[in-house]
Each structure stands twice: as structure tokens, then as C-alpha cells.
Amino acid sequence: GENVEQHPSTLSVQEGDSAVIKCTYSDSASNYFPWYKQELGKGPQLIIDIRSNVGEKKDQRIAVTLNKTAKHFSLHITETQPEDSAVYFCAVFGTQKLVFGQGTRLTINP
Amino acid sequence: KAGVTQTPRYLIKTRGQQVTLSCSPISGHRSVSWYQQTPGQGLQFLFEYFSETQRNKGNFPGRFSGRQFSNSRSEMNVSTLELGDSALYLCASSTDTARVGKLFFGSGTQLSVL
Numbered sequence: 227g228e229n230v231e232q233h234p235s236t237l238s239v240q241e242g243d244s245a246v247i248k249c250t251y252s253d254s255a256s257n258y259f260p261w262y263k264q265e266l267g268k269g270p271q272l273i274i275d276i277r278s279n280v281g282e283k284k285d286q287r288i289a290v291t292l293n294k295t296a297k298h299f300s301l302h303i304t305e306t307q308p309e310d311s312a313v314y315f316c317a318v319f320g321t322q323k324l325v326f327g328q329g330t331r332l333t334i335n336p
Numbered sequence: 337k338a339g340v341t342q343t344p345r346y347l348i349k350t351r352g353q354q355v356t357l358s359c360s361p362i363s364g365h366r367s368v369s370w371y372q373q374t375p376g377q378g379l380q381f382l383f384e385y386f387s388e389t390q391r392n393k394g395n396f397p398g399r400f401s402g403r404q405f406s407n408s409r410s411e412m413n414v415s416t417l418e419l420g421d422s423a424l425y426l427c428a429s430s431t432d433t434a435r436v437g438k439l440f441f442g443s444g445t446q447l448s449v450l
Contacts, residue, residue: 260439269340269428269441270379270441272439272440275438315378323381324369327378329378
């Protein structure tokens with residue numbers, strides 16, 4: 227089945243700096259790659275997604291890049307703010323279900 | 337538009353008991369998926385229902401079951417509870433199957449098995 231690796235597991239950055247989280251996947255047939263943000267006591271919230279016919283997508287301070295040849299995709303957050311502190315999950319649609327990475331705990335230091 | 341609603345928010349059960357969790361999807365969404373979230377295993381797919389039919393099932397024992405009603409509301413049942421079933425159970429809805437639709441998650445039901 228699909229295997230998704232997410233790195234790093236924890237990330238601490240200064241407010242205003244950029245943060246990058248990377249994921250790799252195994253199934254070359256996968257074609258949908260969403261990113262979720264989970265805050266304490268809440269369910270995951272979709273923040274951005276990309277489909278396999280697009281290499282990059284941007285939404286304000288958040289961007290996702292996809293390299294299908296290398297089977298990896300990344301989340302980029304620029305000008306980080308305290309409210310960006312949360313756990314972030316990448317996911318891949320493979321074998322008819324969404325498979326999640328293990329999560330990255332992002333901490334923004336003031 | 338109201339989001340995905342899961343009830344109850346918290347549950348405490350003892351080993352051997354059974355439990356039923358409820359999920360009301362976003363209005364107009366026909367697909368409901370269930371996930372188990374634990375610190376050690378992360379987010380694990382349980383099953384997906386679309387128009388009252390189970391579309392896909394994850395690698396969980398038969399003690400875990402679900403169903404979907406004609407109004408798209410879904411329930412999940414766990415029988416003969418074990419300590420390892422303690423987890424956050426998340427429900428997500430989508431306009432279409434998870435293959436093409438974006439998943440919107442509820443806040444989950446936190447189940448503790450004592």
C-alpha cells in the first residue's frame with residue numbers, strides 16, 4: 227500500500243521566518259496531495275492541496291510544491307506568525323483512501 | 337454552513353463494552369470517512385461510506401463497523417472494547433468520494449477505554 231514519510235517531526239522557527247515541511251510517497255499513481263493543520267482539541271483542517279497535473283500552488287503565505295518524478299511534495303509557510311503554531315499533516319490519495327504522514331509539530335517563537 | 341458535527345465529544349468506557357459514535361456531515365456532502373488518531377500510529381483510515389454503501393475499508397478488526405443513513409449521517413460502532421481502542425475518532429465528509437473530494441473533518445470523539 228501507499229507509504230508516506232513526513233519530515234521533520236518537530237520544527238521550531240522564529241516569528242517572521244519561513245518554515246518548510248517535506249513528504250515523500252511511494253505510489254507513483256497517486257494524484258492528490260492535501261495538507262492539513264491540526265490545532266489542539268480540533269480536527270485537521272484542510273489548508274492547501276495540489277493535484278498531480280500542477281507543480282506548484284500558492285495561497286497567500288502558504289505554498290505547496292510537487293515533484294512527481296521524485297515522488298515528494300513540500301509545504302512552505304512564509305512570514306510565520308504565532309497562529310501558525312500547530313501540527314501539520316501531509317496526505318496522499320493512494321489505494322482508494324487518503325494516507326497521512328506522521329505529522330510535524332511547528333512552533334513559532336516570538 | 338455548519339461544519340461536520342461529531343457526538344459525543346468525550347466518552348469513557350470499560351473493556352468489553354461497546355460504543356457508538358455519531359457523525360453529521362456538512363449539508364450536501366454524501367461521503368463520510370472515519371479515521372482513528374493515536375499518538376503512536378497517527379491517522380489511520382477506518383472506512384468510507386458513500387450513499388449508504390461502504391466504499392472502502394481499512395485494516396481494522398471486525399469489531400469496528402459503521403453505517404450510513406439516507407440523510408448521509410453516519411455512525412461507527414466498536415464492540416468488545418480493548419484498552420488499545422483508546423483514541424480520537426475523527427469523521428470527515430466530502431461532496432464526492434475521497435478520491436476527488438476535499439475532506440472536511442469534525443473535532444472528533446475522544447474515547448478512553450479503562
